[in-house]
Amino acid sequence: VQEAQETRLRLVTSAADLASLEGLEGVSIGRLARETGMSKSGVVRHFETKEELQLQTVAATERFREAAWETVAQQPPGRRRLVAACTSWMTYLAGDVFPGGCFLTAAATEFDGRPGPVRAAVAAALATWLGALERDARIAVDAGELAPDTDPRALVYELNALALAANQARQLFDDDEAPARSLRLMLARIGHPTASARP
Amino acid sequence: VQEAQETRLRLVTSAADLASLEGLEGVSIGRLARETGMSKSGVVRHFETKEELQLQTVAATERFREAAWETVAQQPPGRRRLVAACTSWMTYLAGDVFPGGCFLTAAATEFDGRPGPVRAAVAAALATWLGALERDARIAVDAGELAPDTDPRALVYELNALALAANQARQLFDDDEAPARSLRLMLARIGHPTASARP
Numbered sequence: 320v321q322e323a324q325e326t327r328l329r330l331v332t333s334a335a336d337l338a339s340l341e342g343l344e345g346v347s348i349g350r351l352a353r354e355t356g357m358s359k360s361g362v363v364r365h366f367e368t369k370e371e372l373q374l375q376t377v378a379a380t381e382r383f384r385e386a387a388w389e390t391v392a393q394q395p396p397g398r399r400r401l402v403a404a405c406t407s408w409m410t411y412l413a414g415d416v417f418p419g420g421c422f423l424t425a426a427a428t429e430f431d432g433r434p435g436p437v438r439a440a441v442a443a444a445l446a447t448w449l450g451a452l453e454r455d456a457r458i459a460v461d462a463g464e465l466a467p468d469t470d471p472r473a474l475v476y477e478l479n480a481l482a483l484a485a486n487q488a489r490q491l492f493d494d495d496e497a498p499a500r501s502l503r504l505m506l507a508r509i510g511h512p513t514a515s516a517r518p
Numbered sequence: 519v520q521e522a523q524e525t526r527l528r529l530v531t532s533a534a535d536l537a538s539l540e541g542l543e544g545v546s547i548g549r550l551a552r553e554t555g556m557s558k559s560g561v562v563r564h565f566e567t568k569e570e571l572q573l574q575t576v577a578a579t580e581r582f583r584e585a586a587w588e589t590v591a592q593q594p595p596g597r598r599r600l601v602a603a604c605t606s607w608m609t610y611l612a613g614d615v616f617p618g619g620c621f622l623t624a625a626a627t628e629f630d631g632r633p634g635p636v637r638a639a640v641a642a643a644l645a646t647w648l649g650a651l652e653r654d655a656r657i658a659v660d661a662g663e664l665a666p667d668t669d670p671r672a673l674v675y676e677l678n679a680l681a682l683a684a685n686q687a688r689q690l691f692d693d694d695e696a697p698a699r700s701l702r703l704m705l706a707r708i709g710h711p712t713a714s715a716r717p
């Protein structure tokens with residue numbers, strides 16, 4: 320059972336890498352078999368359909384995100400956690416976790432026009448991440464760490480905008496400074512506690 | 519000759535629509551033949567290879583953008599033209615020019631990990647648009663219509679971020695208010711001339 324789990328993890332990791340470069344739709348059973356040196360029947364033993372493979376791939380990247388959040392969650396809720404989350408986010412975009420940039424952004428753009436379980440899974444994954452940020456933004460506002468007229472949802476909308484720009488600039492224009500630029504802009508929006516901030 | 523041009527335009531328009539929904543890579547000669555009711559050999563007469571079809575599709579959407587810019591360019595250079603461009607941009611994202619959202623954003627995300635002529639064409643198209651905005655931002659700064667410490671390039675980076683967020687929110691989360699929200703945030707950055715603005 321453990322060996323099967325390891326093989327499956329290797330397959331979805333390879334699928335996520337491929338998907339970040341060429342799109343999730345390009346990751347067929349046959350392509351994945353070639354990429355990993357397995358037989359097609361070997362791959363099919365783990366994922367009966369292409370959609371099953373796509374869903375498992377989205378689920379696997381969710382586990383990466385959860386692991387990243389565990390580190391972020393060591394910070395106290397509110398502004399400090401929001402700063403940690405943005406820093407972790409832009410460090411991820413500046414690194415090479417996936418060879419073609421953020422897997423989720425690529426999958427979101429690819430599947431936003433195709434209703435079905437994959438689109439729903441991608442939307443749910445992104446909503447979970449943005450929802451976590453929004454919770455901390457709300458805590459920060461309530462604690463006086465952010466200006467009282469801050470709309471947590473609107474703030475996270477802007478943070479996400481900057482993340483999308485960083486990913487596009489790095490992937491399409493080879494602008495490796497973009498994640499750092501986006502992080503500076505993010506911190507300019509969340510980095511300045513108001514005078515009434517709790518000590 | 520004119521009939522051939524019209525057929526070709528119909529083919530690339532259909533290709534752009536399909537690509538906005540399912541990705542440019544999914545637009546094969548065969549798929550396009552089925553979609554338009556033409557024979558495969560009929561399509562091949564216009565585009566010998568899939569790459570040629572993809573490049574012509576990018577080029578066709580460039581002509582849409584150029585037409586939009588002609589209207590924008592009726593405004594005087596500088597802040598007013600920048601406002602017109604952002605308004606036109608968000609109106610485009612709020613409408614249904616393509617059934618799956620911005621063709622160029624979809625193609626950019628899809629091809630950013632695949633070096634070659636299509637990626638280069640997509641990057642050039644986006645750079646042309648962003649470059650035009652940057653020129654007007656620079657004129658606006660020089661004219662005192664924007665704060666003197668405004669970095670035109672950084673400003674356009676933020677405008678593009680907000681456009682990406684609007685497209686993702688509308689396409690993935692069915693948030694039809696997103697383009698208007700992004701436009702408000704854009705105008706908040708460019709809509710306030712400084713006191714030293716020329717009359």
